[in-house]
Every structure is written in structure tokens, then in C-alpha cells.
Amino acid sequence: MKMALSVWIAPLILLQAACGAENAGNENVNRITDFQVISSHSESSEADFIYRLSTDRDQYTEGEEIIIQAELEYTGEAETIEISHAASPFYFPLREETRAYAVEYPMNEPLLITKLTRGEPLQERYAGSGGYSAEDDDAYIEFVQNIMKKQFPSGYYKMEGYADFSAINADGSSTPYKISATIDFMVAPKN
Structure with a gap:
């Protein structure tokens, strides 16, 4: 029995x-x-710098290319200024809200110098990101692996991007900046 x-x-x-x-x-x-998309474009400024973060649309479908771009523009009086930063001044951490998954944006940290010209924005596109450990659950690992390949699963995404750099002053000293902006967008499932 x-x-x-x-x-x-x-x-x-x-x-x-x-x-x-x-x-x-x-x-x-x-x-x-x-969820409702609030802003696919965002801009913040501090002193002589404007940081912009944008995606080209409010909503995508799984499998579509998602274009996210950051810009840093110098608006000061000098014709050019040098900034120091890690591998890039741009960071693209994001969060998928329906799953409550955070995806960090790790970066190499050499000290690089970039010259900015007044009125000519430095631009960079998001190229995927993420990391996980063997202790993370399988669903999260699969999700992050997809994000790393820029294959966003369906969901509601918020990106709290920022530019992290130091402006090199005429006397050789530097002034640190961390300017942030937030965008959001949807990815609908394929039908």
C-alpha cells in the first residue's frame, strides 16, 4: 500500500x-x-559638468537591442580640461524591479586621463555588466549571464548611472565629482 x-x-x-x-x-x-516608465532620459549637472543618461525607447521586446548611452559634457570657461578616472568615468549599475535583482557594474581601476573639450560631450554606450558567485541561486545566475550578453529578460529596469571622475585643476590639484542620473525602461516578453 x-x-x-x-x-x-x-x-x-x-x-x-x-x-x-x-x-x-x-x-x-x-x-x-x-510599474510605469518615468524617464528614459535624465540629466544632472554639477559645477562645470553635465552628465546625461538615456535609452532610445521606453519599451522594448525581449531579443531587441537595448541602447543605453552616457555623456559627460564640460561647460566651463577653459577651452579644455583634463579629468582622471578608472577604465571609464561611466558606471551603469541597474536593477530589475519585478525580480528585485541588482546587477552591479564592476570596473578595472587604472588611473586614466581624458581631455574634455568645452561643448563636446564624451560618450559611451552600455556594453553589458554583472557578476555572480557560486552561492547565488541559479535563476539569478542565468539572469545576470543574459544581462552580461545584453539579452535583457522581460521586466521593468531602473538604471542609476553615474560619472565618477576628478577634474585636474590648473595648479595640479584635483576636484572629485560623482554625478548621477536615473532612467527606467520596460522589456516585454516575446509573444
Whole structure:
């Protein structure tokens, strides 16, 4: 009797688990409608610098290329100014809100110098990011691997980007800056 009962229970557990996994995927898709895109373009300024962060659209579909661009523009009195920074002055950390997944933006940290010309923005496109450890759950690892390849799964994304650099003053001293802006966008599932 115990053997017959366990033969029926095992398939029921598997069926219930499969339905739960399917519903979990649908739950993320359904939760997208709980969010509304506020701004696909954002701009902040500090002293003689303007930082801009933008994406070309409010909504994408899974599989479409998502273009995100950052700009840093010098607006001061001098014709040019030098800034020091890590591998790039631009950071692109993001968060997918329906899953509550944060994706960091790690960067090499050499000390590089870039010359900015007044009125000519320095631009960089987002090229994917992320990292994970063996202790992270499989769903998060798969999600980050997709983001690293710029293959965004469906969801509602917020990017709190920033430019982190130091302006090199005429006397050789430097003034640090960290100027941030936030954008958001949706990625709808393929039908």
C-alpha cells in the first residue's frame, strides 16, 4: 500500500512544482504592469559638468537591442580640461524591479586621463555588466549571464548611472565629482 501511494504522490509533486515554476514566470510578466516608465532620459549637472543618461525607447521586446548611452559634457570657461578616472568615468549599475535583482557594474581601476573639450560631450554606450558567485541561486545566475550578453529578460529596469571622475585643476590639484542620473525602461516578453 505504501509503495502504491508513493507512486502517485511523486508525479503529483512534480506536476505541482512544474505549475509553480510556470506561474512564477508568469508572475514576473504580470508584475510588469505594476510599474510605469518615468524617464528614459535624465540629466544632472554639477559645477562645470553635465552628465546625461538615456535609452532610445521606453519599451522594448525581449531579443531587441537595448541602447543605453552616457555623456559627460564640460561647460566651463577653459577651452579644455583634463579629468582622471578608472577604465571609464561611466558606471551603469541597474536593477530589475519585478525580480528585485541588482546587477552591479564592476570596473578595472587604472588611473586614466581624458581631455574634455568645452561643448563636446564624451560618450559611451552600455556594453553589458554583472557578476555572480557560486552561492547565488541559479535563476539569478542565468539572469545576470543574459544581462552580461545584453539579452535583457522581460521586466521593468531602473538604471542609476553615474560619472565618477576628478577634474585636474590648473595648479595640479584635483576636484572629485560623482554625478548621477536615473532612467527606467520596460522589456516585454516575446509573444
